[in-house]
Amino acid sequence: MTTVEIEYCVPCGFLSRAEDVQHALLTSFGEELDAVTLETGDRGVFIVRADGDVVFDKQQDEYDVDEIVRSVRERL
Template sequence: MKPTVTIEYCPKCGWMMRAAYMAQELLTTFTDDIYGVTLHPSEISGRYSVFIDEDIIFDRKKESRFPEIKELKQLVRDRVNPEKNLGHSDKK
């Protein structure tokens, strides 16, 4: 079964639009590689974490920043389809 990406975001912080944008980018890039992207409003203030199935791949508090979309695509690609070429979003 294809993996599911979950973006957990703080609704009180107003981060739903950021999460929706990142979900759209991931769905466009990984159409054939993932089952879908779930947006999950967090009950914990300040949370912005990205998971693939149950494994966390990015945590805003741990990194002290938000992920760049290029970075997030690389993290997802490395887990779901390491051979996939991301074009201009690929590592240099």
């Protein structure tokens, strides 16, 4: 089973993005995931990790919920 962590910048207002990704992952994979957790951060961070491996980083990737879901699917 896979654990997904979504680290997001609180001062930047990225909570809604983090919740959108969390909802999409839970809707798509449900029981295939151990957990989808939200972790607060700062300095513009928005990173999604699956079992500790970065599958999305705002600094390197274009924000796309569907692409994030596909990246997590590859880890399942």
